[in-house]
Amino acid sequence: MGSSAKEEARIADALCKAVLERKLAPGSKLPEEELAQIFRSNRAKIRRVLLLLSRSHIVTLEPGRGAFVSRPSPQEARDVLASRRLIEVSLLAHPYRKLSAQGAARLRQIMSHEAQAHAAHDAIAMIYLSGQFHLTxxxxxxxxxxxxxxxxxxxxxxxxxxxxxxxxxxxCLSSDHHDLLELLLAHDYAEASALMARHLEGIESCLDFQREPATTTILSQILQPLKD
Amino acid sequence: MGSSAKEEARIADALCKAVLERKLAPGSKLPEEELAQIFRSNRAKIRRVLLLLSRSHIVTLEPGRGAFVSRPSPQEARDVLASRRLIEVSLLAHPYRKLSAQGAARLRQIMSHEAQAHAAHDAIAMIYLSGQFHLTxxxxxxxxxxxxxxxxxxxxxxxxxxxxxxxxxxxCLSSDHHDLLELLLAHDYAEASALMARHLEGIESCLDFQREPATTTILSQILQPLKD
DNA sequence: TCAACCATTATTGTTTACAATATCAAGGCC
DNA sequence: GGCCTTGATATTGTAAACAATAATGGTTGA
Structure with missing residues (x-):
């Protein structure tokens, strides 16, 4: 049966989720055997997953030393931020299609979940949902x-x-998301694009590339509960 | 010695080059053993390369059947074209930095190679150089x-x-590249962006998504000489 | 003659054991 | 006492054998 790719996708998704939720700190060692036990898998599959994640710049493979959660340099960080800004801001300014009623509904649903997470002070959920809003x-x-x-x-x-x-x-200011949707529904793409630019710049202004970041290497034991 | 990753990069580059030069037709079967012989490698390395290329959508892995050069659907094709257009057109309209003298020199060098390839009627070199121009x-x-x-x-x-x-x-009209560089040197980014849009649309207008493309499966023997 | 079935062959997928390398700790040397 | 060397240990990297699956071709029967 071809469940192999499925299982690897499951492991990769779990690791990505851990990165998204800030549970896996950059620099963390990712030992193959330990991951295989956590996910009840084997080294071969873990190895393929790590290879794939390395291509996404999520994991860095050091020959002979193993896999580590990537530590993007300040320059790489700036480039990633600028690239994302380019794509999202430009797309809003010149969307390929209008926002459909169905699309608006999808966005509204995510926003309502964001509101719930906000009320529950669930920072992790808010991070995840913010990403989902942008991707949708x-x-x-x-x-x-x-x-x-x-x-x-x-x-x-x-x-x-x-x-x-x-x-x-x-x-992440979730209030921006609300305003964004309003502007899109009003077909004011120029203003929506400008808001998105401010939104992303707001995130960037919270960063400080000066101080060398701490090498907080979280024990992989932390991600034990995400094996589902 | 950590030459393993190097060797795999070499193989991946060779395959990508073959795709760029249209030597590997979409749909072509890529048997592991045959590739291993061609590149004087082994199945394990080939396997990793194919896995990586599958993530780049260059290769499609069908469980139990093996690896094939991808056959992008019309929808995927449209999305890829639109995405590239968004990035390049927007970047020219709002570049992160001005074109440096060194950058202009790099572009001019590529253009001169393009002119040579054009004179020699070397279509393959022209395709490759056009890509290099855009990437640079x-x-x-x-x-x-x-x-x-x-x-x-x-x-x-x-x-x-x-x-x-x-x-x-x-x-690919290489004359566009020349005009593009002129506009950039004149700091007329708005016009450069518009030209880039026309340039890419020109490429797209040469495509016809109606007719289902032939299943031209070129023998892997064709790529024998690219083992260096 | 054509189609369906079965055996054969070839190719892919997985597991295992082994080799190479890096890490760590202890001991000796300066 | 600090630093370098050296051996032990753990982890990564590789190869090879094996199992599973799909393609192939030939045979049989209608």
Missing amino acids: LIEELGNKVLKSITGELILRMSLIITMYERQNTTC | LIEELGNKVLKSITGELILRMSLIITMYERQNTTC
């Missing part, structure tokens, strides 16, 4: 290719934020 | 992340063109 927006106004590209950039941004975030900052 | 432009005005993203899109476009190109069309 891109899929609705653009296409799946742009969505997949941006999905990778968002993943890398998660590492970047973990490494370079200033203390005491609340990064 | 993106690196000079943008950054390496955008360059790598666009590099993958260009690779996919190569498959798309092979599949859907109309008869009797000369796709």
Whole structure:
């Protein structure tokens, strides 16, 4: 049976989720045998997953030393941020298609979940949902290719934020998402694009590339519960 | 010695080059053992390369059946084209930095090679150099992340063109590249962006998504000489 | 003659054991 | 006492054998 690729996707998704939720700190060692036990898999599959993740710049493979959660350099961080800004801002300014009623509904549903997470002070859920909002927006106004590209950039941004975030900052303003949707429904794409630019710049302004980030290497034991 | 990753990169590059040069037709079977012999490698390495290429959408892995050169659907083709257009057109309109003298020199060198290839009627070299021109432009005005993203899109476009190109069309107008550089040197980014849009639309207008493309499965023997 | 079935062959997928390398700790040397 | 060397241990990397699956071709029967 061809469940092999499925299982590897499951493992990769779990690792990506852990990165998104800031549970896996950049620099963390990812030992093959330990991962195989956690996910009740074997080294061969883990190895393939790590190889794939390395191509997404989520994991860095050091020959002979093993796999580590990537530590994007300040330059790489700036490039990732700028690239994401280019894609999202430009797409809003010149969307491939209008926002459909169905698309608006999808966005509204995510926003309601965001509100719930906000009320519950669930920071992890808010991070995840914010990403989902952006990805859904891109899929609705653009296409799946742009969505997949941006999905990778968002993943890398998660590492970047973990490494370079200033203390005491609340990064993602979910209120922006609400305003964004209003502007799109009013077909004011120019203003929506400008808001998106400010939105992303707001995130970037919370970063400080000066201080070399701490080498917080979280024990892989932390990600024990995500084996489902 | 850590030459393993190097060797795999060499094999992957060779395959990508074959795709760029339209030597490997979409749909071609890529048998592991045969590739291992061609590149004087072993199945394990070939397997890793194919896995990686599958992530770049260059190769499609069918469980139990093996690896094939991808055959992008019309929808995927449209999405890839639109994504590339978004990135390149937007970047020219709002470049991250001005074109440096060094950057202009790099572009001019590529253009001179293009002229040589044109004079020699070397269609393959022209395709490759056209891609290099675009990638260099993106690196000079943008950054390496955008360059790598666009590099993958260009690779996919190569498959798309092979599949859907109309008869009797000369796709890439190298004269556009010359005009583009002139506009950039004159700091007329708005016009440069518009020209880029027309340039890419010109390529797209040579495509016909109606006719189902032939299943031209070239023998892997064809790529024998690229084992260096 | 054509189609369906079965055996054969070839190719892919997985597991295992082994080899190479890096890490770590202890001991000796300066 | 600090630093380098050296051996033990753990982890990664590789190869090869094996199992599973799909393609092939030939045979049989209608």
